[in-house]
Amino acid sequence: MENKDNLAAQLDRLLQTTSAQRLREEFARLQGLMSCYRCAILEVETKFRVLNEQFSLQHERNPIESIKSRLKSMESIQEKLQRKGYPLNVESIQENLKDVAGIRVICSFIDDIYMLADCLVHQDDITLLEEKDYIKRPKENGYRSLHLIVEIPIFLQQEKKSMKVEVQLRTIAMEFWANLEHRLRYKKNLEPEVAQKTSRELQECAQVSAMLDEKMQSIRDIIEGD
Numbered sequence: 001m002e003n004k005d006n007l008a009a010q011l012d013r014l015l016q017t018t019s020a021q022r023l024r025e026e027f028a029r030l031q032g033l034m035s036c037y038r039c040a041i042l043e044v045e046t047k048f049r050v051l052n053e054q055f056s057l058q059h060e061r062n063p064i065e066s067i068k069s070r071l072k073s074m075e076s077i078q079e080k081l082q083r084k085g086y087p088l089n090v091e092s093i094q095e096n097l098k099d100v101a102g103i104r105v106i107c108s109f110i111d112d113i114y115m116l117a118d119c120l121v122h123q124d125d126i127t128l129l130e131e132k133d134y135i136k137r138p139k140e141n142g143y144r145s146l147h148l149i150v151e152i153p154i155f156l157q158q159e160k161k162s163m164k165v166e167v168q169l170r171t172i173a174m175e176f177w178a179n180l181e182h183r184l185r186y187k188k189n190l191e192p193e194v195a196q197k198t199s200r201e202l203q204e205c206a207q208v209s210a211m212l213d214e215k216m217q218s219i220r221d222i223i224e225g226d
């Protein structure tokens with residue numbers, strides 16, 4: 001009897017340590033993957049900074065106003081995988097999500113967006129996987145931006161890995177609008193009529209901001225003699 005108890009206790013301990021060990025390994029792999037996404041962000045961000053530097057030497061102005069980057073939170077990763085019916089594991093994150101690493105490049109003028117996007121996707125270590133042009137074809141709510149999904153290699157101690165990065169390029173006016181619209185989307189306690197009216201007003205703002213971008217662009221063209 002004592003032997004049997006000992007055996008059960010031993011088995012139980014073994015099971016616990018095995019699953020704890022598995023958990024530890026999975027967690028380490030997850031941390032490794034997130035670190036790779038951070039490296040990919042650094043690589044793509046550097047490419048934009050180099051382009052900005054080179055352009056500013058030639059044209060005496062910066063095409064990039066600012067760059068923001070973010071790693072998707074674990075909660076958002078989990079929510080997106082579950083919503084799309086994908087399994088929750090490290091492989092699934094890498095295979096099924098394209099926006100774990102995200103970079104937003106904010107420009108003054110629309111022309112700069114297309115110039116920067118073109119320069120990026122023609123670099124020989126970059127693969128363009130997807131392009132969504134919400135500037136030429138804005139979303140119904142008025143959202144405008146150029147979205148690219150690119151793949152970039154990162155070089156680690158022992159290996160080379162290809163990582164996906166989502167790049168959003170937009171003007172200052174588009175960023176201003178998107179930030180306000182984003183806040184409205186998460187505002188849950190608005191009366192339905194107020195929410196509807198605010199959405200309509202935001203659509204109007206999107207049109208005004210599109211006009212502002214076009215006008216600023218044509219004034220800049222005159223100044224720069226394009």
Ligand code: 0O2
Binds near residue numbers: 143
């Ligand atoms: P977060 O927190 O910014 O990451 P997909 O990945 O292709 O399955 P989707 O939504 O079709 O998903 O991709 P899409 O249209 O390229 O949009 C992805 C991101 O663009 C969003 O990320 C937002 O950052 C931004 N975006 C798209 N549409 C809108 C919009 O109408 N308003 C605002 N403010 N932002 C928008 P997430 O995952 O929503 O959030």
